[in-house]
Amino acid sequence: MPPFSFKFLVSVFGEVLPYFPVTLLIIVTSTIFSTLLGVLIARGQLSQSSVWRTLSQGYVFVLRSTPPIVLLFLIFYGLPKLLLLTLNININDWQKSIFVVIALSLLFASNLAEVFKSAYLSVDGGQREAALMVGLSEWQAFYRVTLPQTIVVALPNFANTIAALIKDAALAYVIGLVDMMGAGDNLISRNFGHHSLETYLALAIIYWIIFVVVEQGTKYLEKRLGKSRAIASNPVEVTA
Amino acid sequence: MLKVKNFRKKYQQHEVLKGIDIEVDKGDVVALLGPSGSGKTTFLRGLAFLTPGDSGHIEFDDQKIDIQTATSEEIKQLRQKMGFVFQNFNLFANKTALENVEEGLVIGRHIPKAQAKQKAQEALKKVGLLDFQNQYPSQLSGGQAQRVGIARAAALNPEIILLDEPTSALDPELVADVLQVIKQLADEGKTMIVVTHEMAFARDVADKVIFMDKGLVVEQNKPIEFFDHPKSPRLKEFLSRISAATVAHNGFEYEKATIIGNKES
Numbered sequence: 296m297p298p299f300s301f302k303f304l305v306s307v308f309g310e311v312l313p314y315f316p317v318t319l320l321i322i323v324t325s326t327i328f329s330t331l332l333g334v335l336i337a338r339g340q341l342s343q344s345s346v347w348r349t350l351s352q353g354y355v356f357v358l359r360s361t362p363p364i365v366l367l368f369l370i371f372y373g374l375p376k377l378l379l380l381t382l383n384i385n386i387n388d389w390q391k392s393i394f395v396v397i398a399l400s401l402l403f404a405s406n407l408a409e410v411f412k413s414a415y416l417s418v419d420g421g422q423r424e425a426a427l428m429v430g431l432s433e434w435q436a437f438y439r440v441t442l443p444q445t446i447v448v449a450l451p452n453f454a455n456t457i458a459a460l461i462k463d464a465a466l467a468y469v470i471g472l473v474d475m476m477g478a479g480d481n482l483i484s485r486n487f488g489h490h491s492l493e494t495y496l497a498l499a500i501i502y503w504i505i506f507v508v509v510e511q512g513t514k515y516l517e518k519r520l521g522k523s524r525a526i527a528s529n530p531v532e533v534t535a
Numbered sequence: 536m537l538k539v540k541n542f543r544k545k546y547q548q549h550e551v552l553k554g555i556d557i558e559v560d561k562g563d564v565v566a567l568l569g570p571s572g573s574g575k576t577t578f579l580r581g582l583a584f585l586t587p588g589d590s591g592h593i594e595f596d597d598q599k600i601d602i603q604t605a606t607s608e609e610i611k612q613l614r615q616k617m618g619f620v621f622q623n624f625n626l627f628a629n630k631t632a633l634e635n636v637e638e639g640l641v642i643g644r645h646i647p648k649a650q651a652k653q654k655a656q657e658a659l660k661k662v663g664l665l666d667f668q669n670q671y672p673s674q675l676s677g678g679q680a681q682r683v684g685i686a687r688a689a690a691l692n693p694e695i696i697l698l699d700e701p702t703s704a705l706d707p708e709l710v711a712d713v714l715q716v717i718k719q720l721a722d723e724g725k726t727m728i729v730v731t732h733e734m735a736f737a738r739d740v741a742d743k744v745i746f747m748d749k750g751l752v753v754e755q756n757k758p759i760e761f762f763d764h765p766k767s768p769r770l771k772e773f774l775s776r777i778s779a780a781t782v783a784h785n786g787f788e789y790e791k792a793t794i795i796g797n798k799e800s
Binding site: 418429440 | 583585611614615617618621623625627628629642644688
C-alpha cells in the first residue's frame with residue numbers, strides 16, 4: 296500500500312467536485328419532496344378521521360423502522376416491478392437519481408412528519424380560538440397565527456433531519472449512481488484499492504464544509520424568524 | 536338582547552350542562568358564579584361555539600340559532616357580535632401588543648390599516664398599555680397580557696364581551712388592574728358576561744349575578760340581594776364557604792384597584 300500522499304488528496308477534489316451538482320440536486324429535491332409529503336402525513340396524523348390517522352401513523356412506523364440502505368434497494372429493485380405488474384408502466388430506464396430521490400423522500404417524510412406534528416401541537420390551540428373570535432377564518436387563523444409559530448418551533452429539528460438526509464444521500468452510490476461519493480468510489484477502483492484513505496478524507500472534508508453552510512444557514516434563519524418572539528411557555532388550559 | 540334557552544352539553548356520559556336558560560339585556564353586566572365543575576366556562580365557551588353545545592337555542596337580537604343545526608355562516612355572524620377574553624389570554628405570540636389588537640380590525644373587519652392602527656392604539660391607551668404597544672406577549676406580565684386581551688376584544692366594539700375567568704391565571708397583585716379595566720368597560724355601558732371568582736367585583740360591578748351548580752342555574756338576582764339574602768341552600772353554603780377567605784382577600788385587592796382608578800381619573 297502506497298504511503299499517504301498529500302498530493303493525491305488534493306487531486307481527489309478535482310475528481311469528485313464535478314459531481315457535486317448531482318449530490319446537491321438529490322439533496323434539494325429530496326428535501327422539497329420529503330417536506331411536502333411530511334406536511335401531508337403530519338396533517339393525516341392530526342386528522343379527525345381515524346382512517347387517515349391510522350394510515351399516516353402506519354406509514355410513519357414502517358418507514359421509520361426501515362434502514363435507509365434497505366429502503367434504497369427496495370425502491371430500486373421493487374418499484375419498477377411493482378409498477379410494471381400493477382400499472383404496466385416500464386420505469387427500468389429511469390435515471391438512478393430518481394430512485395434515490397424517491398427513497399430519501401419517502402424515508403424522511405416520516406421523520407419530518409413527526410417534527411411538524413410536534414411543532415404544531417406545541418403551539419397553544421387557544422390562539423386559534425382567539426383568532427376565530429376576532430373574525431379570522433380557520434385558514435387565516437392557521438397561516439397568520441399558528442403556522443408562523445410552528446415554523447419557528449420546527450426549525451431546529453427540521454435542520455437536524457435534513458442533516459441526516461444529506462448524510463444518507465451519500466448511500467446513493469450503492470445502486471450505481473455517480474454522485475460525489477460514487478465518483479470517489481470509482482476513483483478508488485481505478486487505483487485498484489489504493490489511496491482509499493485520501494479519497495474518503497477528501498469526501499469527509501467536503502461534507503464538513505457542506506455542514507458548516509447548513510448550520511450557519513439554520514442559525515441565521517432561527518435568528519431571523521425567532522426574532523423578539525421567544526415564545527412563552529403556554530399556561531395549561533384549565534376548564535372549570 | 537341575548538336569550539339562551541335550554542342549553543345542554545354532554546362530555547361522553549357526563550352531562551355538564553343540563554339545560555341553561557339565561558337572559559341578558561343590553562348594558563347588563565352579568566356575573567356567572569359557581570364552584571369549579573359547575574359548567575360556567577363550558578357554557579360561556581358554548582355561547583361562542585368554541586366548544587359547541589349539544590342542543591338548545593341562542594337568540595341574539597334578531598338572530599335565532601338552533602345549536603344542533605347551526606351552520607358555520609350562522610356561527611360566524613354570531614361571533615361578530617361577540618368579544619371573548621380568555622383565562623390564559625391567548626395572545627398571538629408571534630405578534631406585538633399592537634398587532635394583536637389590529638389583527639381583528641384589519642383581517643376580521645376589513646378596516647383600512649391606518650384607521651385600524653389608530654383604533655388599536657386607542658384601545659391600548661384605554662387599558663393603559665400604549666407604551667407597551669411594540670412588546671411581544673412574552674415580554675408582558677400576566678396582568679398586562681390580559682389587558683391587551685381585553686383591548687383586543689373591545690377594539691372590535693362587539694355588542695357583548697364574554698370574559699372567561701379573566702383574572703384566575705394572574706398573580707394576586709396583578710388582579711386589581713385587570714378588574715379596573717373591566718369595570719371601566721362596564722361604566723361605559725358595555726354588555727358583558729363575566730365568569731369570575733372575584734366576589735367583591737361581582738357585587739360591585741354586576742347588574743345581575745347568576746349562580747350555577749352541577750350544570751344548572753340555581754339562583755339569579757341583583758347582586759345585593761344575591762349576596763345578602765341568598766335563597767337556595769346551595770348558594771348559602773357556597774357563599775359561607777368563600778366569604779371568610781375570598782371576600783376579605785379580594786375586597787382588599789379590589790379596594791386597591793379603585794384607589795388606583797381614582798388617581799387616574
